[in-house]
Amino acid sequence: MNTFRDYYNNEVKLSFANHPFSNDPKHVWVICKFNDDWLLTKHKDRGLEFPGGKVENDESADQAAIREVMEETGGIVKSIRYIGQYFVAGKGGNIIKNVYFAKIDELTLQNTYYETDGPVLLNAIPKDVKHNDLFSFIMKDGVLTHCMGHIKKNASAFF
Numbered sequence: 377m378n379t380f381r382d383y384y385n386n387e388v389k390l391s392f393a394n395h396p397f398s399n400d401p402k403h404v405w406v407i408c409k410f411n412d413d414w415l416l417t418k419h420k421d422r423g424l425e426f427p428g429g430k431v432e433n434d435e436s437a438d439q440a441a442i443r444e445v446m447e448e449t450g451g452i453v454k455s456i457r458y459i460g461q462y463f464v465a466g467k468g469g470n471i472i473k474n475v476y477f478a479k480i481d482e483l484t485l486q487n488t489y490y491e492t493d494g495p496v497l498l499n500a501i502p503k504d505v506k507h508n509d510l511f512s513f514i515m516k517d518g519v520l521t522h523c524m525g526h527i528k529k530n531a532s533a534f535f
């Protein structure tokens with residue numbers, strides 16, 4: 377278990393175990409790779425981030441992950457794998473989020489990208505991401521660094 381503070385100084389707990397906080401999480405976040413690039417979305421208020429969002433009443437977290445990638449980037453998921461789960465003790469309540477790694481087959485043009493401006497491809501996540509105003513707060517805590525490290529360490533399982 378990794379425990380750290382987020383951008384807003386809320387406590388975050390991240391684990392790579394199988395659903396340690398909830399079997400029925402209400403939020404998802406998807407680290408996406410399209411060929412050699414990372415696929416992000418540009419949230420209209422928060423800035424650049426990997427796609428994700430809330431699980432709807434009639435779907436599973438896995439289904440929400442695939443849907444959010446499509447809605448926010450137009451990306452068709454080729455394969456998707458659960459990485460871990462994190463718990464944020466927020467000021468307005470707690471949230472529990474599943475993190476996934478997805479490979480994207482194709483980027484399709486959408487009429488709307490909902491609360492985002494659509495897909496953004498990056499060859500690398502910049503080293504200064506924590507201090508870079510272009511990036512969303514959800515990219516600025518240990519979740520991103522630990523998950524990227526986990527993907528790298530377990531590359532044979534993910535690639």
Ligand code: GTP
Binds near residue numbers: 467
């Ligand atoms: P909407 O209801 O969609 O407008 O979003 P919201 O921001 O009001 O609600 P949400 O449940 O998505 O998030 C509530 C709060 O939890 C946010 O304001 C953040 O403080 C926190 N939060 C949500 N997602 C994350 C995340 O991925 N990382 C961190 N550190 N905090 C998060």
